[in-house]
């Protein structure tokens with residue numbers, strides 16, 4: 519498990535760091551100027567290997583899970599990042615999403631984590647999906663899908679409490695759990711579809727919301743042409759784009775570079791994609807030069823070791 523935790527978390531942070539310099543660049547621009555290696559500066563004026571809010575909040579999630587599952591502690595850990603740059607690449611915060619900022623401001627004022635999140639339809643950015651991966655390791659022995667759903671929902675809801683965000687995280691977690699079992703990624707995708715569909719058949723969720731996930735759950739997202747795959751900051755776009763990249767490319771490097779070069783919310787699309795690809799392909803498939811450039815790699819190593827001892 520320690521190897522998977524490590525390749526998953528490094529996978530998130532390296533994807534994130536590859537995307538940071540070109541955040542907001544369009545797909546057209548990146549078609550002519552593709553990212554092929556770790557770069558620095560440009561968009562956020564950060565040195566190469568700098569990860570952003572996506573990875574910092576994923577590390578905060580992992581840090582909190584090292585003590586056990588407690589969303590109040592997790593929310594306070596997120597606030598520590600927002601206020602003090604805890605788990606910042608250079609101990610600072612240079613970017614934060616609106617929904618996350620509003621929700622964590624409530625936590626800071628004393629609101630409990632179970633009611634701190636924004637819950638309107640417009641609060642469905644990718645801000646909880648980008649930090650959910652560590653929960654997979656906490657849940658790796660959990661067989662009850664209902665328990666998995668509730669825990670994923672609670673963790674998402676600290677900031678992103680709308681159904682759609684929680685459900686997107688749930689699909690991602692179920693898929694990662696299948697990949698952890700080392701089944702083939704296409705088999706794992708089919709397993710995920712079956713597990714989620716079986717779960718849904720016993721639920722009375724709003725069918726309008728569930729239909730939004732038809733591309734992923736009823737069809738094969740990998741088969742859509744690139745022009746139908748969007749890479750904005752909207753949670754549904756990010757989930758589709760990450761699955762699409764992961765299913766269509768066969769190395770860690772190719773998968774995350776494709777995610778970055780889709781443009782738009784480059785760092786987050788690549789962080790979410792990089793988590794899947796990291797877990798699946800393992801540390802040996804992540805280019806060594808990228809690991810060497812990554813900020814705080816020794817701290818990340820230490821965090822992975824502590825989390826693996828807790829969840830083994």
Ligand SMILES: [Mg+2]
Nearest residue numbers: 570571572785
């Ligand atoms: Mg970011």
